Amino acid sequence: MTTAQQVKTLTHFIGGEMIEGKSGRYGSVYNPTTGDVIAKVPLATVEETREAIVKAQAAFPKWRDTSVAKRAEVVLKFRNLVTDNMEELLQIICTESGKTIDDARGEITRGLESVDLAIGAPHLVKGEYSVNVGGQINAYSAKYPLGVVAAISPFNFPIMVPLAQTSMAIAVGNAVVLKASERVPMTALYVSELWKKAGLPDGIWTVVNGDKDAVNELLENPIVQAISFVGSTPVAKYIYETGSKYGKRVTALGGGKNNMVVMPDADLEQVANAFIGAAYGAASQRCMAISTIMPVGEETADRLVAILKEKIAALKVGSYTEKDTDFGPVISQQSKEAILAAINKGEAEGATVVCDGRELAIVNESKGFFVGPTLLDHVTPGMEIYEQEVFGPARNVVRVDSLEEAIQLINEHELGNGVTIFTNDGLAARKFTTEIDVGMVGVNVPIPIPVGYHNFAGFKGSRFGEGHMFGPDQARFFTKTKTISERWVTNTETASTFAFPSNN
Ligand code: NAD
Numbered sequence: 001m002t003t004a005q006q007v008k009t010l011t012h013f014i015g016g017e018m019i020e021g022k023s024g025r026y027g028s029v030y031n032p033t034t035g036d037v038i039a040k041v042p043l044a045t046v047e048e049t050r051e052a053i054v055k056a057q058a059a060f061p062k063w064r065d066t067s068v069a070k071r072a073e074v075v076l077k078f079r080n081l082v083t084d085n086m087e088e089l090l091q092i093i094c095t096e097s098g099k100t101i102d103d104a105r106g107e108i109t110r111g112l113e114s115v116d117l118a119i120g121a122p123h124l125v126k127g128e129y130s131v132n133v134g135g136q137i138n139a140y141s142a143k144y145p146l147g148v149v150a151a152i153s154p155f156n157f158p159i160m161v162p163l164a165q166t167s168m169a170i171a172v173g174n175a176v177v178l179k180a181s182e183r184v185p186m187t188a189l190y191v192s193e194l195w196k197k198a199g200l201p202d203g204i205w206t207v208v209n210g211d212k213d214a215v216n217e218l219l220e221n222p223i224v225q226a227i228s229f230v231g232s233t234p235v236a237k238y239i240y241e242t243g244s245k246y247g248k249r250v251t252a253l254g255g256g257k258n259n260m261v262v263m264p265d266a267d268l269e270q271v272a273n274a275f276i277g278a279a280y281g282a283a284s285q286r287c288m289a290i291s292t293i294m295p296v297g298e299e300t301a302d303r304l305v306a307i308l309k310e311k312i313a314a315l316k317v318g319s320y321t322e323k324d325t326d327f328g329p330v331i332s333q334q335s336k337e338a339i340l341a342a343i344n345k346g347e348a349e350g351a352t353v354v355c356d357g358r359e360l361a362i363v364n365e366s367k368g369f370f371v372g373p374t375l376l377d378h379v380t381p382g383m384e385i386y387e388q389e390v391f392g393p394a395r396n397v398v399r400v401d402s403l404e405e406a407i408q409l410i411n412e413h414e415l416g417n418g419v420t421i422f423t424n425d426g427l428a429a430r431k432f433t434t435e436i437d438v439g440m441v442g443v444n445v446p447i448p449i450p451v452g453y454h455n456f457a458g459f460k461g462s463r464f465g466e467g468h469m470f471g472p473d474q475a476r477f478f479t480k481t482k483t484i485s486e487r488w489v490t491n492t493e494t495a496s497t498f499a500f501p502s503n504n
Contacts, residue, residue, distance in 0.1 A: 008039040010185055012048070012209055013192035015055040016202025022048055027182040027211065032098035032329040033319045035367030039096075041185045044210035049177075049217035052208050056148045056175040057223050059203025064145050064173045068122040075171050078198035079115045082108065082191075089190060093158050094320040096184045098328040098369070099282050101320055111163035113452025114470055121171035124475035134501065137487045143479035145173030146225035146249070150218040152179045152239065154231040155331050156285045156391075158187035161469070164452070165228040168474035170204060174225075177206040179218060183331055185209050219243045226478065229253065230287075230469060233389070233415065233461045240464030251467030251477060253457055255389040256287045256417030258447075259398075261406045261432065262295045262304060263423035271422045272307040278420075278446035280315060280373050283327045284393040287462075288418045288440065288447045292379070292386070292396040294406045301399045305354060305377055308397075312355040312373045317362055329369040330392045336369040339392035343374050346385035346394070351376040357393055381409060389415065403428055411437045417458030418448050439463065 010029070011018040021042020029039040044052075063071070082089065086108060093104040117124075127142040151165035158181070166176045180188035188207045195205040208214050218224055219242045226249040229239040233254030243250035260278070262271050278290040293308075295301035318325040330336050340358055347353055357363065357372025371392050379386050379396035386396060400406045410419055420442030421432045429443045439458035442448030450456055455471030457463045467477040 007037055010039050010041045010189060010209065012042065012044060012052065013189060013205070013207040014052045015059075015206075016196060018189070018192075021209070029096055029183065029185060030332060030369075031095050032331055032369045033095075033321075035333070035369060039186060041182050041209050043182065044208050044214040046213050046217045049208050049210065049214045050221060052177055052206050053148055053217070053221050053223050055203045056177055056206050059201055060145075060147055060175040063175060063201055063204050066173070068125065068171075068173075071171055071173060072119050072122055074199050075115060075121075075167060076119050078195055078200070079112060079119065081194040081197055082112060082115070085190075085194065089159065089187070092186050092190055093184075096186050097155065097158055097331065099320065100325050100328055103282050103327075104320075107157055107160040110449075110452065111157075111160035114160075114164040114474075115167045117453050117470075117472070117474075118167035118171035121168060121475060124168075124472055125172050125479060127481075133485070135487075136489055137485050139483065139485045141481050141483045143172070143475070143481055146478060146480055147174065148177060148223050149174045149226040149228070149478060150177045150179065150224050152215055152218065152227065152229045152231065153181055153188075155181040155183040156282070156287070158184035159191065161230050162188060162191065164456075164469045164474075165230065166205075169228070169478040170200070172475055172478050174478055175204045175206070177208055177218065177224070179208050179210060179214050182209060182211055215239070216242070219248070220246050222246070224248060226250070227252070228467070228469070228477070236464050237461075244465075249465075249467075249477065251457070251465040251469075252463065253287070253469055254417075254462050254464065255391075255415060256289070256458060256462055257292065257387075257389050257413055257415040258288060258290050258418040259292045259294050259406070259410050259420075260290045260446075261403070261410075261419070261421040262293060262300060263403065263421065263425060263428055264297050264300045265424045266300075266422035267424075268300070268304050268307055271304065272311055274422070274446035275308065276311050276315070279395045280312075280327055280393050283330050283371065284395065285330060285391055286447070288449055290395070290420070290447065291390065292398050294398050294400050294409070296400055296403060296406060298399065301397065305375075305397060308375060309354055312375055315373050317360060317370055317372055319368070327373075327393070330371055331369065333369055335392060336371055339371050339390060339394055342385050342388070342390045343376070343394045346376045346379065346383060346396075349383040349385070351379045351383060351385060351396070354397070381412075387414075403431065407432065407435050411435075414461040415458070416460035417462035418442070420445060420448050
């Protein structure tokens, strides 16, 4: 049992300092593996958030005017500090999220790809130049930072998503205010220390901890120019609509319901191995987790379910402190209860429970928020477990008769984050990649997560707004393009012209 003395009171990071919360409101940060409260996180008021935004605004001009090379140097130093402090970061991430050490290490590595791309920002923000577009006029387009920009992040990637949302924004000259997830704030605060050590000027990186009050101030405050949101679909939609109403540039990435289509010619052993990792890794708390496997044909389905049943039974659910753990707990007791309720509902609606994660001893005996790996067969459209994103290890088998039926079902679903197909038939793969209405598509890969230097975002209800996380599009999203026409002549004698200027 954690004693009151062990529960840390966390802060914000504003103006380059750890600042105590003034609201008197706190959220509880849990260790999901033990179920203990390990910290109290301050929930900022509107006024505290406003003060943080104003400090960021004051810091912005100097950073904007710092050379791109100098900015890139600071980002490179930050990158090195992340790798130098990897072990400490792993402990923080695993303690507050419950993910395994290997999974957390993978998350940091993927996050660093965004930092690497940001170090190359000078190349990405190069403009365009044309000489003599009219009489002795040269024209050029140049990219300028926006000013103060905000990132609002989810709990499931305490470091990767914030790094992907903010590294490029900083490198191209903005001041960033991060509203970290109140469920995993310790990682963001530790990252703040690393930015400071890297030499980032005070005010360019801010962490405001909080909930709806802080978020609403970021959405409404006229100083904030852009919002990068990652989280669940209902909140993403709200963020997009509200931020747009207040005149901001908004990208809001939402949830996923990702399918793995299995053609009869696929190697089912390979498919099963791919599915197990992609479906249950991180206790299925990934926006790109495979939630539904869609075997084509009854025979494929029967063979596949038999293989999966055996492999799922061998999975080890437990603490990140044990070496052989495949996945840990979900983030909260509330989340655990929602997942168990979704399984009960799926069963009541007619799905067959092939593997029952409700029955594991750890689920019923531990104070941690564990849910065992669950597989429901004969799931059909219309069932809640098919329609809703279940953010935990309850996965579905949806049996289809043809590739066409699989494509139709996937395209009709509200969410369109990721999808993958397993087949040895190039024509089937080509038809699938052409016709599928989903943002990230895989062929014979478990989860189609591209590398950090490719743009990343879903379609339909998985993304609101025209922007991406990761990738070169970040350099576009966090800059505005100014186009300048310039003429320097010795003879300044010109006559007025009233016709629209032509270029000759
Ligand atoms: P969430 O939507 O509950 O919270 C995300 C952020 O929004 C948090 O910082 C939270 O404080 C804030 N927030 C929550 N409710 C709010 C409200 N009513 N008003 C204003 N702000 C609010 O998401 P989560 O549970 O932290 O994360 C899991 C979700 O994120 C899943 O749906 C997952 O699929 C999604 N996700 C998507 C991607 C992607 O790339 N598309 C990546 C990671 C996670």
